[in-house]
Amino acid sequence: MTAPRFAIMGSGGVGGYFGACLARAGADVTFVARGAHLQAMQQDGLGIEAPDGSTEHHRVRATDDPGVIGHVDFVLFSVKLWDTMTAGAACKPLLASDTAVVSLQNGVNAERDLSAVLGPQHVMGGVTEIFATIAAPGLIQRRSPFARLRFGETDKRRTPRAEKLAAALAVPGIDVEHSPDIELALWEKFLLLVGVSALTALTRQPISVVREDPDTRALLVQVMTEVYEVGRARGIAFDDGIVQTRLGFIDQMHADARASMAHDLAAGRRLELPWLSGAVIDMGEEAGVPTPANWFVNAALKHSADGVPTR
Numbered sequence: 350m351t352a353p354r355f356a357i358m359g360s361g362g363v364g365g366y367f368g369a370c371l372a373r374a375g376a377d378v379t380f381v382a383r384g385a386h387l388q389a390m391q392q393d394g395l396g397i398e399a400p401d402g403s404t405e406h407h408r409v410r411a412t413d414d415p416g417v418i419g420h421v422d423f424v425l426f427s428v429k430l431w432d433t434m435t436a437g438a439a440c441k442p443l444l445a446s447d448t449a450v451v452s453l454q455n456g457v458n459a460e461r462d463l464s465a466v467l468g469p470q471h472v473m474g475g476v477t478e479i480f481a482t483i484a485a486p487g488l489i490q491r492r493s494p495f496a497r498l499r500f501g502e503t504d505k506r507r508t509p510r511a512e513k514l515a516a517a518l519a520v521p522g523i524d525v526e527h528s529p530d531i532e533l534a535l536w537e538k539f540l541l542l543v544g545v546s547a548l549t550a551l552t553r554q555p556i557s558v559v560r561e562d563p564d565t566r567a568l569l570v571q572v573m574t575e576v577y578e579v580g581r582a583r584g585i586a587f588d589d590g591i592v593q594t595r596l597g598f599i600d601q602m603h604a605d606a607r608a609s610m611a612h613d614l615a616a617g618r619r620l621e622l623p624w625l626s627g628a629v630i631d632m633g634e635e636a637g638v639p640t641p642a643n644w645f646v647n648a649a650l651k652h653s654a655d656g657v658p659t660r
Contacts, residue, residue, distance in 0.1 A: 352377060353422035353517050356415065356443050358436055360386065360395075362481030362609070363453050364427035365489040367498060367523060369397050372409050374520035379418045380411040381439075387413055389487025396488040400603075404488070420445040423514055425475075426463070427453040430624040437466035444471055449510055451475045451500050455609075456624040457532075457539045460503055473511070474531035475500040476538045480606050492603055497524040501531035536576075536585045541595045543625045544573040546608035547646040553615070557604035570596065571642040576629055582636035619656040622647060 353376070357368035360382040372378045372395075382390060390411040398404045412418065421443050428436040433454065440450055444467065451473040452459045463472045478497040484490035498518060502511055511527060518525040528534045548559040548569045559565045573592050580587055588594070610620050626643040633640035 353513060354420075355379070355517075356381060356418055356421045356424045356440075358415070358424050358426045358440060358450075359428035359432075360390070360411070361427065361483050362489055362491075363477050363479060364425055365395060365483070366397060366479060366481045366491055366496060367425060367427075367453070367477070367518075369395050369407055369409070369489065370496075370520055370522035371517070372407050373405070373522070376517065376520070378409065379421075380409055381413065381415055381418075382411050383413045385486040386483060387411055389485075393487055398484060398488060398490040400492060400494055415439050416442040418443060421448060422510070423517070424448065424450040425453055426450050427477075429619070430454055430456055430459060430621050431619060433459055433462045434466055437463045440467060447510055449473045449514065451514070453477050453498070455539075455542055455621055456628060457535050458624065458628065460535075464503075469503065472503060473500055473514075474503050474528075474535055476528070476531070476534045478538070480603070482609065482612055492606060494603075495524065496522060497526070499526040499528040499531070499534050501528040501534070503531065505530060530586075533586055536580045536587065537591065537595070539625075540573050540576040540580070540587075540591060541598065542608065543576050543629060543643070544569050544595070545599065545602075545606075546610040546621070546625050547572050547643070549607040549611035550614045550620070551646060551649055553611070555604060556599060556602050556606045560599055568642060569599070572626070572646065575633065575638070575640045575643050579629055579633045579636060579638050579640065582638050583632065613656075614650070614653055617657050620650065620654045622650050622654045626650075 355378045357364045357380045360380040394406045394408045396404050396406045450471050453475045460474050476499040480493040481491040515527040626646040629643040630640050
């Protein structure tokens, strides 16, 4: 069997980390990046800083033009949600007849949007559990002790390409799972992510402060409970105890953990708010489910959603 070729579309914390693990294991990987991050990767390679502070550097191939890569077997797609349509269109030169574009994005609508651009036959769903950011150009900092990646076909089939991807991702540094129901897995992460993003951004505090204060903990639970209720109204087969299960996971997070939206807010960058709490509000209105906590989150943060200069 020929070893699969990978392109990494979006080489930030998520794409950079998982792509680096593949490259370290000898896979055929090309990163798509831009700006200072791209220049650093081309000149000095890509560094991965582990939670203990140790750093490994890897020589990698990187470009800002997907058209020079040629056809690949898999695209790990991890751009910010507002770039989905543009970056999705840029993937077209990478596609052979059976190429899969695996969305590793936040939210629960990215697969739908990618399918509209590329065709549903080219789209797989993916879920990551990792806290990683670009600490400096050419350097990815991983804060979490875990780095999990779940994926699956959107129609739940176990296809040959999915089996091929599972084998290719089984490398050191990646805890991989071929999910039998990727839509449910996406919503389980969405429930967690909406809560952690909302509260660490609203409070400008790490998760330890949020979870230990009874008021912010109660708001966190309410935000996640609304996601649960909206998901159930849309036919998502959540376990009844999912909110408490996710809360237990939050209680085990590193004390300094903050969602990527909180980092973006602090840096004055654009926020994924419309695709997180904003999406919960929209889907709640469609389903007739009240979402007052997420409405509050959206109202409090919307004036920063397009990014503001830092002072």
